[in-house]
Amino acid sequence: MRLLTAVLRTIRNSRRLATGLVILALLVLVALFSPLIVKAVGGGQDPIELAAYDKWQVPGPQHLLGTDQFGRDVFAMVVKALAVSLQIGAIAGVISTVVGVIVAFVAGYKGGWIDNVLSTFTGILLVIPTFPLLIALSAYAKNVSLFQVGVMISIFSWPFAAKTIRSQVLSLRTRPYVDLARVSKARDIEIIVTELLPNLLPFIGVGFASSALGAIFGLVGLEIIGLGPGGVIDLGQIIFNAIGTGALTLGAWPMFVVPIALLTLLFAALNMVNIGLEEVYNPRLRGVAGE
Amino acid sequence: MTAEAPPAVAVDKSQDSAPVSGVRAWLSRHPLAAYAIRRFGLYLIELWGALTIAFFFFRLMPGDPIQTLIQTLQQNYIYNAQASAEIIARYKHEFGLDGNLLTQYLVYMQKLILHGDLGPSLINYPTPAQTVILRSLPWTIGLLGISAVMAWILGVVIGAIAGWRRGKLGSAIATNLSIALSHVPYFFVALILVYVFAYSMGLLPARSAYDSNINPGISFAFIGSVLKYGLLPGLSIVIIGTFSWILSTRMLMIPILGEDYLVYAEAKGLKNSRILTRYALRNCYLPQITAFGISLGFIFNGNVLVEQLFSYPGLGTTLVTAIQQLDFNTILGVTDIAIFSVLTAVLLLDLLLPLLDPRVKYWK
Helix, strand or coil, X not given: CHHHHHXXXXXXXXXXXXXXXXXXXXXXXXXXXXXXXXXXXXXXXXXXXXXXXXXXXXXXCCCCCCECCCCCEHHHHHHHHHHHHHHHHHHHHHHHHHHHHHHHHHHHHHCHHHHHHHHHHHHHHHXXXXXXXXXXXXXXXXXXXXXXXXXXXXXXXXXXXXXXXXXXXXXXXXXXXHHHHHHCCCCHHHHHHHHHHHHHHHHHHHHHHHHHHHHHHHHHHHHHCCCCCCCCCCHHHHHHHHXXXXXXXXXXXXXXXXXXXXXXXXXXXXXXXXXHHHHHHCHHHCCCCCC | CCXXXXXXXXXXXXXXXXXXXXXHHHHHHCHHHHHHHXXXXXXXXXXXXXXXXXXXXHHCCCCCHHHHHHHHHHHHHCCCXXXXXXXXXXXXXXXXXXXXXXXXXXXXXXXXXXXXXXXXXXXXXXXXXXXXXXXXXXXXXXXXXXXXXXXXXXXXXXXXXXXXXXXXXXXXXXXXXXXXXXXXXXXXHHHHHHHHHHHHCCCCCCCCCCCCCCCCCCCHHHHHHHHHHHHHHHHHHHHHHHHHHHHHHHHHHHHHCCCHHHHHHHHCCCCHHHHHHHHHHHHHHHHHHXXXXXXXXXXXXXXXXXXXXXXXXXXXXXXHHHHHCCCHHHHHHHHHHHHHHHHHHHHHHHHHHHHHCCCCCCCC
């Protein structure tokens, strides 16, 4: 309960954080109700079945965003694809945050050569271009499920979370209350869970938001060169279809403009959460020193 | 610098005066050289680590390049390779796939380091992968290099002004726009630009890097054509890149604004523009130089898709073609080149930094 009020107070204090969370919540709501929306659009039949309607219809009251090359309703497709994109973000975000947190705690808390090795490794993964590795991985792993793609993407997005959190662990480690816990013979794991973790929640939030962002980014990239998971349609794949079928030349703009707009909104919301959280917990960023 | 240089953090001149002999003594007398040597050592370790990760990453992935090669040969030359053990063994040797993983690794690294040899490519067999890659490298360096630097300059300047004039309407618009757009893939902007300028208005070309009717060479017509064809892909990188630099520069700028030396400069009666450029900006563009090096890998990632969309004949397009044909050597080669370029750029920037920033004190 106390945690909840603290969270609410934080959100009230930062308009940026609040805006980001509201947009994010709206997108998640649309995704949650996507089966109902798709049903309502279809009115009895499946609107994203092949040849459900005529091909390449222009946007109108019947089809808000027109239909694609197979006669599928673009609006229904976009709604359903949004759910898939959010799922990937959530899966990869959770996995890379967990891995990032573990690495960050081991490195930051233990220090010494373990920290050196882990930090160098994290640094290398952060600096080198990993997208070639990711596309190569997915080119060989054909017919993978959504979850497996999430795992694959996490391999490359955990360093972002690890780096943010490690620097915070380093600064928290030397705080008096941690020293107090240490002299009172608390075990390492106890100190980490009861003393450090609660204070790091906002930064774990930042880590989650940035790795979710990276994951959706990665999946869109894969889809655009035609290497996404089979059997599901996400927003990137709709864009890929639009390019592949010449929607640009045909003037079927909703097919790529709407997914792009939705993804941009999603990226903006995640970034607002990111920056909002950083501003709340790092007051130096909000105001001006000495004022 | 002039006497007006910001009286920033005082540099601690006192050195550990331990009387040591030989190399250590020399190093302690030449701290900058010591820093450079240590930084170069770290560079070598990073380079080795990254290349090794990449190598094992590709070798441990399933897929049989020899089988693919024989299939490709059959398709292209109707070459009836009833893959006899002998042929397979020969190809395996040629592609560096004989022996166990460790031998393969050692042979690969030896060829790469001593001869710059990446092995034969598949997409263009038997042309070596390095030839294929070197053909496309200038295009990527040209496109990505110019647009990344332009984005950096624009972003740092606009971001500094946005931080300086915080609370003003223009600054708020720039900041919020940057928050919304700084993480959007370049590709999205590229797609919208292509739709508007290439298809709807027909002003600019949407594919390739130059007009195929013009012979490549040093001529005004060719250079003009390269610029014209590079405008849209370059612009898409510049637009998004600028937004992300605006955001981070503003974040660096705001904490500086309350510093005493700025108050002093104001009290001294200096013009605002002078305080901004000589006092405030100098303190926030330096960290951004380091950040520029670190972001290069990320920029390369985004660039792959942009090149692919425009069929730009650079590394990104080569990479995607190689992946579609499961061309191990070329994929690994492109990754290696990208790793090498990014790490080298970071090294050069790090070595440059002590010369630009009098406060940087790497030695101890």
